[in-house]
């Protein structure tokens with residue numbers, strides 16, 4: 001198969017050609033309240049051909065590998081029709097590699113019946129509490145082998161095994177609706193999802209505590225965010241702006257996102273790293289066959305880099321970063337994050353608290369929106385900070401702001417660090433959900449606008 005694919009790519013009358021073949025199986029289980037909304041295993045088998053000819057991309061997908069020649073010709077024809085300004089993709093060395101995810105237990109070796117029994121147990125343990133109105137339990141796994149070949153002689157075979165689960169409790173009293181959730185998801189294997197009984201108890205307790213809490217008083221506060229909220233902020237508010245396809249198409253943002261420009265205090269470092277084995281956003285090789293690597297986005301407070309495909313790297317005269325990712329063979333690769341995080345700093349969390357006479361401690365997130373540089377995030381849990389200590393719980397805390405102003409307002413970064421994978425919520429260009437990791441330490445931000453819901 002290897003030689004057949006390489007030979008086909010080399011033979012096509014184009015500037016560049018690549019083939020991806022995917023063979024895998026995925027599982028999905030979804031409880032909403034007492035209802036089992038979805039359960040099933042799906043075989044994902046197929047492939048795609050992508051070619052570049054005279055500045056035009058052609059892309060064709062297929063399910064039967066025997067038809068590959070036909071679809072390759074279709075991709076070439078498509079590229080010829082698209083045409084355009086001829087451009088090169090950034091050069092990378094041709095290489096041949098095989099990668100397999102090391103896992104504790106392969107989810108493919110666990111029966112669907114056992115996976116459902118586990119989800120049912122989690123769901124029951126949440127719903128047994130009288131004051132819990134509803135629940136959500138979601139389990140997902142995938143085991144896929146992808147073969148990649150290009151006209152440049154690169155051939156990569158990678159087997160990626162993902163498993164993850166999310167449990168959530170919903171408590172309701174009149175118009176007061178409070179949720180708490182916990183998710184685990186990465187490439188380390190099935191065992192972590194078998195140990196979520198305590199998480200179920202935890203989400204129940206947190207949802208009920210939030211129900212009893214007083215709503216936050218809207219205003220401007222000093223806010224300490226926990227590693228999870230920090231990670232979401234870094235991914236959603238800043239990371240997407242670092243994706244070079246977005247920047248390339250957006251002259252105003254390109255003007256703002258100038259390399260070398262100061263974005264925050266000199267102890268602020270934000271990084272995307274696809275080479276962290278085991279993490280949810282681990283990308284041994286991206287969907288263009290480029291090895292996942294570490295890219296400093298902000299280094300010592302200064303904008304230092306951005307995320308590229310081979311096309312955007314060439315167009316912006318930078319280096320490819322291994323961030324061209326497709327969620328399956330049905331899609332062409334686009335520029336995506338991998339594991340995106342704020343690097344730890346120098347202030348222990350306890351000291352950060354002690355140095356905060358009055359503020360809010362915001363923990364984890366429930367959702368939010370971003371629109372270019374503006375963001376709105378709901379914290380899942382929040383507490384007042386009084387006299388340097390975590391005080392009473394408050395609810396309905398929504399953080400709003402401009403990402404650039406917010407980065408400038410960071411004045412303490414914690415020594416701790418936590419990566420969060422979960423079920424992979426990243427969506428872009430119709431490709432969702434993509435597995436990514438977000439993370440960071442505790443960090444303190446001045447002058448955050450907090451609105452109640």
Ligand SMILES: [Zn+2]
Pocket residue numbers: 235236240425426427
């Ligand atoms: Zn995203």
